[in-house]
Amino acid sequence: MKLEYFQLAMDFIDASRSVDSLDELGQSFLKTARQLGFRHYACVACVEVGSTPESVVFLADFPDDWASTTSGDSGVQTARILQLSPRQNLPFNWEHELVVADSDNQPGEIYVLNGVTVPIHVAGAFPGAVNIVGIDADIDPAAEHAIHLMSIYLHEAALKLKSGDGTAEHPVVRLTARERQCLEWVAAGKTDWEIASILSIAERTVHNHVESAKLKLGVHTRVQAVVKAFLSSLINHR
């Protein structure tokens, strides 16, 4: 066993018992996750798509510079993120290709994100998952095991903080059915024109639904919207 990884995990577990806020909890988790070689995370509840109750956990760190390019009518290059699976019991790994735009908003570097999802099942609570992503594919398995352990304590601490706080730490995002559908087709690489044909609505309407979803999710680009919606279990992969 790599004792230093275990000690990092235990440092976070001990810290999770003494933090006073979800922000503090998230920062503590992210700090340790980065020491283990990961970059970003999301702790979410796997609830019915688009119907996130106020009481569920939502804790995440999303990068502002994750974006893909748009090239007019040729559409958005999107990438498949991950499929959260409430039926899984064991942590599972996944891979996702992400295209980052350059300063001219043109396709730039391609990153391959390597992620881990830790499913969490507790009777009487919504199924949960902690998704942790990194760039490096060669993360030590012991570091992964440490993040598995930390994720469970993160979710438990977040639940406790959430239940102890009468106000929501994060505003609840509710997408309409059309907004969800449009985002799912964006994630599948479809242009607004193609989505309009699929859904039998006007192209302008598709554009408005996507813009509305971006506004609700608090992001600037279509790909950021897809990333955040996927990690928040608001949409599924088509």
Next chain:
Amino acid sequence: MIVLVGATDRSDQYGYLRQVWQQRYQERAREAGWSLDGASGIGRDRFDGADTVYLLSIDTHGNVLGGLRLMPSVGPHPLEAMSAALFADGMPNAENVWIISRFCCLEPSASAHCRDLVARELVCGLYEYALQSDIGRVVCVTQLSRLPVILKAGWHVRPLGLPVPIKGSLAVALGIDLDPSHFEIVRAACGSARNVLHVAAAPEPTLEMAI
């Protein structure tokens, strides 16, 4: 109700133990693909000895719903044969540290809600027994996927090492501190307002008469 089966009252409670061992045999048979027609075997291992303590969840009809097995860490116990990688600081070994094994709900078809109720009752019973018996800590090895459920009981659970892949799953060793100050918190988290542990009355002493 949680029934304590110890060394001193084994004969009165043997029927309960037989249910546990029969169910273990049936589960083993199912896993191995054996036919259960007419099967009446029992599943015991070398740790089902005369001194092993059992806490069993019993319904009003005398059916065993679930149970766990307890033994001191200073003697032989099933965790000794497990991978040392599970324990970052070595296997715990002290008079007030006991080992939990075979924590289970016996009815495979029981709903998640029913299994949760049985588990919570066992947790309370374990805590009550530990406080009576000066057990300060219990240690177990379980599947990582069960850790969220274990944490939900509200007790103080510390991993004793990183998860280790074992037989297609991830196992983790846990140490659970049983501090009297946390008992009410755990009982509240388990939804119990009263003691659940039933201890059989001690046999009355026989009188010796000098003739």
